[in-house]
Amino acid sequence: MVPKLWNETIEEHRRAVREAVLETTAALVAEQGLRGVTMSRIAEESGIGRATLYKYFPDVxxxxxxxxxxxxxxxxxxxxxxxxxxxxxxxxxxxxxxxxxxxxxxxxxxxxxxxxxxxxxxxxxxxxxxxxxxxxxxxxxxxxxxxxxxxxxxxxxxxxxxxxxxxxxxxxxxxxxxxxxxxxxxxxxxxx
Amino acid sequence: MVPKLWNETIEEHRRAVREAVLETTAALVAEQGLRGVTMSRIAEESGIGRATLYKYFPDVxxxxxxxxxxxxxxxxxxxxxxxxxxxxxxxxxxxxxxxxxxxxxxxxxxxxxxxxxxxxxxxxxxxxxxxxxxxxxxxxxxxxxxxxxxxxxxxxxxxxxxxxxxxxxxxxxxxxxxxxxxxxxxxxxxxx
Missing domain, CATH: 1.10.357.10 (Tetracycline Repressor, domain 2)
Known part of the structure; x- marks a missing residue:
């Protein structure tokens, strides 16, 4: 069985990634407007791999x-x-x-x-x-x-x-x- | 000199084309929403050639x-x-x-x-x-x-x-x- 602490750490990590993606996207929209925002830009700006980003969200x-x-x-x-x-x-x-x-x-x-x-x-x-x-x-x-x-x-x-x-x-x-x-x-x- | 009647007819024709394009576009949006509407669809539905449509309007x-x-x-x-x-x-x-x-x-x-x-x-x-x-x-x-x-x-x-x-x-x-x-x-x- 995976120890509880380990689960909590994963959960916390997931929340942090999600949070980073949302904040980055909001900042990109604020800077460049809706049209300038793509999955690639979001991955780049939030420092998350594109593959990881797609595991969290299917699209912008x-x-x-x-x-x-x-x-x-x-x-x-x-x-x-x-x-x-x-x-x-x-x-x-x-x-x-x-x-x-x-x-x-x-x-x-x-x-x-x-x-x-x-x-x-x-x-x-x-x-x-x-x-x-x-x-x-x-x-x-x-x-x-x-x-x-x-x-x-x-x-x-x-x-x-x-x-x-x-x-x-x-x-x-x-x-x-x-x-x-x-x-x-x-x-x-x-x-x- | 082009007779006045001729000019009026052209002007009337232009207004009619413009009108047809606007009505067609509004109808297409009403049926299919914003995303379904393209210049090709507008040309097709209004019965105007694509080339003519582009003389009137550059884009949707x-x-x-x-x-x-x-x-x-x-x-x-x-x-x-x-x-x-x-x-x-x-x-x-x-x-x-x-x-x-x-x-x-x-x-x-x-x-x-x-x-x-x-x-x-x-x-x-x-x-x-x-x-x-x-x-x-x-x-x-x-x-x-x-x-x-x-x-x-x-x-x-x-x-x-x-x-x-x-x-x-x-x-x-x-x-x-x-x-x-x-x-x-x-x-x-x-x-x-």
Whole structure:
């Protein structure tokens, strides 16, 4: 039997290779745009043999999807942490949406080009559905406390939020992002 | 000297060829997605010789850009007509945004995939800037009549509107689109 430590080392090694490939690919896309990235360039830049690279990922697109999923998972963890802080649903919704909008702003540039491609393609990741679900749950809580309008379903309101805040990507400052969040939140409030 | 009628006939013929190429390309994209479309397929399907096609357009991307620009120009004409009807700026804004959202909804599918690619690429057309400018002007009028909030610039509010209403693309019904427009408009109103 292979000792446990040995297994853990292999597992760790695999994770490190995967990590290196994802980081290298993201960096190449950021530098050269989507078109400049090939399996050969990724192997070269990450210092992994081409044969090894193909054992991990069949093609560039699969790497990009994995990178994108990992990005979203990281952001979800960050947003979950904000959601679980003390406060009313409305306050926590505001914190989550502001953070989400700032993340969108950071995605600007070639990495944003990558995300846009992922979003516009047929490929809709589980993680994205998770994000939508996540916002919807917060909105449902907000409806219960009367902080969020109840004449439109939380599902539709979640779609509205995520689309409106996607506009943060092209905003020049954090102040502009905060104004966008304020306008978006105003749309969510119960109407007199 | 070439008679005037002859020139007009040539001009008309050119317009007809251009039109046929754009329509064929849009139809091919709608059927097969972006990847299935080549210059040879476009020539074949539109019944134009390959050599002639290349006299009009150097590549598929140029055709797609031309198609997209024509789409937007058509939509702008429709929106301008709504803007110029009688009513307060707020009422006309609502009519324009609702029409815009319904247009977004119709773009669903492969043609939407095409538009999404155009939007996410480096290529931002003059027509798109025109649309943004158009909405911004209406918002500015709305600020003057007190129907639109004045604590955020019309420029930023225009970005908010267009992004929020882009969400209409995935909505299943016209009723859902109207709810989205109502929520988006609520974000634009002066805040108490």
């Amino acid at each position: 697109e699969t790497i990009m999807v994995a990178w994108h999923e990992r990005q979203i998972a990281g952001h979800l963890a960050e947003l979950s942490e904000l959601r679980d802080r003390p406060g009313t649903p409305g306050e926590r919704l505001e914190a989550v949406l502001e953070r989400y909008a700032l993340i969108q702003q950071q995605r600007h540039g070639h990495a944003g080009e990558l995300s846009a491609l992922m979003h516009s393609g047929d490929h809709v990741t589980h993680a994205e559905q998770h994000l939508r679900h996540f916002v919807r749950e917060l909105l449902t809580e907000g409806v219960q406390t009367g902080e969020v309008r109840d004449d439109v379903s939380p599902e539709e309101l979640a779609g509205y939020c995520l689309h409106a805040l996607a506009g943060a990507a092209s905003l020049p400052s954090r102040a502009a992002v905060r104004r966008l969040v304020a306008v978006t939140l105003a749309g969510l409030r119960p109407q007199g | 991307e140029t055709i797609m850009v031309a198609w997209h620009e024509r789409q937007i120009a058509g939509h702008l004409a429709e929106l301008s007509e709504l803007r110029d009807r009688p009513g307060t700026p707020g009422e006309r804004l609502e009519a324009v945004l609702e029409r815009y959202a319904l247009i977004q909804q119709q773009r669903h599918g492969h043609a939407g995939e095409l538009s999404a690619l155009m939007h996410s690429g480096d290529h931002v057309t003059h027509a798109e800037q025109h649309l943004r400018h158009f909405v911004r002007e209406l918002l500015t009028e709305g600020v003057q009549t007190g129907e639109v909030r004045d604590d955020v610039s019309p420029e930023e509010l225009a970005g908010y509107c267009l992004h929020a209403l882009a969400g209409a693309a995935s909505l299943p019904s016209r009723a859902a689109v109207r709810r989205l427009v109502a929520v988006t408009l609520a974000g634009l109103r002066p805040q108490g």
